[in-house]
Amino acid sequence: MLLIRKKRGLGAGKINGPGGKLEPGETPLQSAIREAQEEIGVTPSQLEERGLLHFQFTDGYSLQCTVFIARAFTGEPIETPEATPMWFDIDGVPYDDMWEDDQYWLPQVLAGAHFIAWFEFDGEKMLSKDVRFV
Numbered sequence: 001m002l003l004i005r006k007k008r009g010l011g012a013g014k015i016n017g018p019g020g021k022l023e024p025g026e027t028p029l030q031s032a033i034r035e036a037q038e039e040i041g042v043t044p045s046q047l048e049e050r051g052l053l054h055f056q057f058t059d060g061y062s063l064q065c066t067v068f069i070a071r072a073f074t075g076e077p078i079e080t081p082e083a084t085p086m087w088f089d090i091d092g093v094p095y096d097d098m099w100e101d102d103q104y105w106l107p108q109v110l111a112g113a114h115f116i117a118w119f120e121f122d123g124e125k126m127l128s129k130d131v132r133f134v
């Protein structure tokens with residue numbers, strides 16, 4: 001499984017999937033492909049939309065994320081100023097180095113599930129969770 005170590009921005013230092021904000025007029029799918037290209041130089045394909053994440057931070061910041069998995073890609077993963085690409089076994093996902101919410105939905109997504117979830121965070125600490133598999 002190809003993930004990244006994020007080098008800057010929200011969650012810098014954590015392992016995550018490539019991702020970021022939508023540009024004007026962009027769909028989540030287009031954004032997912034562009035972010036992977038920008039962050040690690042690969043073009044993902046065979047993408048499947050698997051979930052919707054809602055994050056509310058206690059300082060008022062909130063974001064909604066669409067989660068995709070990609071079954072293939074073209075290009076060679078490269079390190080960029082934004083991220084370092086990292087390979088992991090499906091059985092060795094490094095949850096201790098990831099956002100706390102991931103352990104509550106990523107295992108099920110890797111097993112084929114679809115989900116919608118709401119999380120409240122105080123900085124990097126998760127305060128509450130509501131995860132529904134659909």
Ligand SMILES: COc1nc(N)nc2c1ncn2[C@H]1C[C@H](O)[C@@H](COP(=O)(O)OP(=O)(O)OP(=O)(O)O)O1
Nearest residue numbers: 009010011016018019020021055065099101102121
């Ligand atoms: C709060 O919990 C989070 N959990 C998970 N799994 N992922 C998160 C969490 N908070 C943010 N993220 C992810 C979602 C996106 O992939 C990035 C968003 O980071 P940011 O808004 O800083 O976007 P950038 O990478 O800086 O994107 P641009 O290049 O578009 O500025 O983190």
